[in-house]
Amino acid sequence: MSEQPILRMRGVTRIHGTGPQAVHALRGIDLDVARGELVAVMGPSGSGKSTLLNLASALDTPTDGWITVDGVDLSELNPAQIARIRRRKIGVVFQDFNLIPSLTAGENVSLPLELDGLSVRNARAAALKSLEFVGLPELIDRYPDAMSGGQQQRVAIARALVGERRLVAADEPTGALDTQTGEEVLRVLRERCDDGAGGLLVTHDARHAAWADRVIFLRDGQVVDSTGVAAQPEDLLRGVGA
Numbered sequence: 001m002s003e004q005p006i007l008r009m010r011g012v013t014r015i016h017g018t019g020p021q022a023v024h025a026l027r028g029i030d031l032d033v034a035r036g037e038l039v040a041v042m043g044p045s046g047s048g049k050s051t052l053l054n055l056a057s058a059l060d061t062p063t064d065g066w067i068t069v070d071g072v073d074l075s076e077l078n079p080a081q082i083a084r085i086r087r088r089k090i091g092v093v094f095q096d097f098n099l100i101p102s103l104t105a106g107e108n109v110s111l112p113l114e115l116d117g118l119s120v121r122n123a124r125a126a127a128l129k130s131l132e133f134v135g136l137p138e139l140i141d142r143y144p145d146a147m148s149g150g151q152q153q154r155v156a157i158a159r160a161l162v163g164e165r166r167l168v169a170a171d172e173p174t175g176a177l178d179t180q181t182g183e184e185v186l187r188v189l190r191e192r193c194d195d196g197a198g199g200l201l202v203t204h205d206a207r208h209a210a211w212a213d214r215v216i217f218l219r220d221g222q223v224v225d226s227t228g229v230a231a232q233p234e235d236l237l238r239g240v241g242a
């Protein structure tokens with residue numbers, strides 16, 4: 001089966017700054033993330049993990065190389081199209097969860113869809129589905145200051161992933177969270193991938209990487225190692241027969 005990957009990066013280089021201050025954050029990265037696949041990105045501090053995630057989620061542009069998301073070459077999009085693909089196709093979970101205090105949970109979650117022109121009614125239905133996904137449908141009409149920190153984080157996850165996201169990404173999502181909410185982020189990412197999205201998970205924690213199908217290791221902006229795609233049952237059978 002030759003289905004096109006959700007995310008494709010080829011020869012991706014990112015140099016921050018210029019002249020003597022230039023930092024080669026990424027050097028010629030090739031990476032594919034298939035539909036249904038969650039890929040963990042590990043590596044020491046400064047190895048380029050966040051830069052890679054920002055590029056994949058169209059928050060930043062490469063100095064060299066190209067990136068496609070769901071078959072669309074990001075370099076060919078104008079800023080309005082980039083904003084649209086980020087609202088529709090790419091969901092990113094950050095550590096900080098800036099919910100808008102004057103909006104309810106439901107309004108916070110449905111905002112990206114309403115900005116995209118969806119009717120209030122359809123956006124609210126999608127928000128409810130996304131809040132159900134993180135286990136908080138009953139909070140749809142509650143304001144952020146009447147929620148616990150963990151609940152706010154889960155609402156932020158629901159907002160990041162509302163609608164039909166093809167690529168879901170999280171940068172060290174568990175860093176600032178209690179263990180239970182951290183697990184929740186990983187579970188939601190995993191489920192979205194099982195439902196057909198492609199996922200990227202930046203993490204320092206091998207236990208979190210264990211939720212992924214595959215791990216790539218970065219050092220000095222290059223992929224220095226990767227675990228293979230998990231063995232398929234037929235490979236195992238072949239191994240037994242050999």
Ligand SMILES: Nc1ncnc2c1ncn2[C@@H]1O[C@H](COP(=O)(O)OP(=O)(O)OP(=O)(O)O)[C@@H](O)[C@H]1O
Nearest residue numbers: 016017023025043044045046047048049050051052
């Ligand atoms: N906006 C920027 N301007 C200049 N240099 C930057 C910028 N962003 C990142 N860098 C540099 O690029 C390199 C890679 O940074 P990046 O944040 O991608 O690494 P990381 O692996 O995510 O690190 P950490 O695990 O500490 O978050 C580092 O040397 C960093 O200092």
